[in-house]
Amino acid sequence: MIVRDTPRALDLLFAMRGSIVPHIAPRVALQVVVACVIVLVQQRWHLFPDVGGLAFTVFGVALSLFLGFRNNAAYDRWWESRKLWGGLLADLRALARESELFVPDEALRKRLLRQALAFLHLHRANLRRLPDDPVARERGAAFLHAPHPPDAALDAMADEIAEAGRAGTIEGFGLRTLAERLGSIALQQAGCERIVLTPLPFVYSLLIYRTIWLFCLLLPFALVSTTGWWTPVFVAIVGYVFLGLAEVTEELSHPFNNSTNGLPLDAICRAAEISLAPHLGEEPPPAMRPKNYFLS
Secondary structure (H helix, E strand, O other), rough: EOOOOOOHHHHHOOOOOOOOOOHHHHHHHHHHHHHHHHHHHHHHOOOHHHHHOOHHHHHHHHHHHHHHHHHHHHHHHHHHHHHHHHHHHHHHHHHHHHHHHOOHHHHHHHHHHHHHHHHHHHHHHHHHOOOHHHHHHOOOHHHHOOOOOHHHHHHHHHHHHHHHHHHOOOOOOHHHHHHHHHHHHHHHHHHHHHHHOOOOOHHHHHHHHHHHOOOHHHHHHHHHHHHHHHHHHHHHHHHHHHHHHHHHHHHOOOOOOOOOOOOOOHHHHHHHHHHHHHHOOOOOOOOOEEEEEEEE
């Protein structure tokens, strides 16, 4: 995701990192070319009647409302995903503290925490569809050949806790607390997978983009009689607003992608490593910083 201060005046004109302009520029340019052709034909041969702008005003209001609805739906997915990953980070920190309280065996405690970090990285790679992520491969090498590597890591943690319970190493209340913590982690994991496996209905995207193109290609007929060669300028502005908002909502609806509007899952995993390092007796790694305003 992009991390930077409120843009200044020059940034508004020249900032491209995190901007939607590079994605929609070819489509806006095509709409401008069509508008230029319509203006040229109208000024030379006067082939088009004066359509008027009332119908397009109603059309634009309806399109704006539908775009707003889709934007809210996409942002809900993005925000819920951020809360789920915040919950995972909190659960791993709580697991480290609970292990200190209820797991007297230091070797077992460290195995549990390393398996928890392996789960987190495997979960990140699974959500991003990264079949050969180097960090996940290093942290979770023992689980890579399982049908579902993140689940395999959680299962290994459950087996370790169950075995310690049977051996009497962990008492009953500790077993219950750790089992509830694993259940909370699994619940957050399932929430993330639900978002990935249930995208916004395709009909939303299809209808939005069809309607935007229809509106922007017909708009010059309503403007050409009154605005002349200013018509392409107004078409470019309208196309930028509508196509830009549609593209932003498309990115927000896929919150786990490693895109400019995706969640910084690498940075969250690093935060977990920093939090668990003292419990593992290790030196904490440095926190991740944005590179060219981008935090992965």
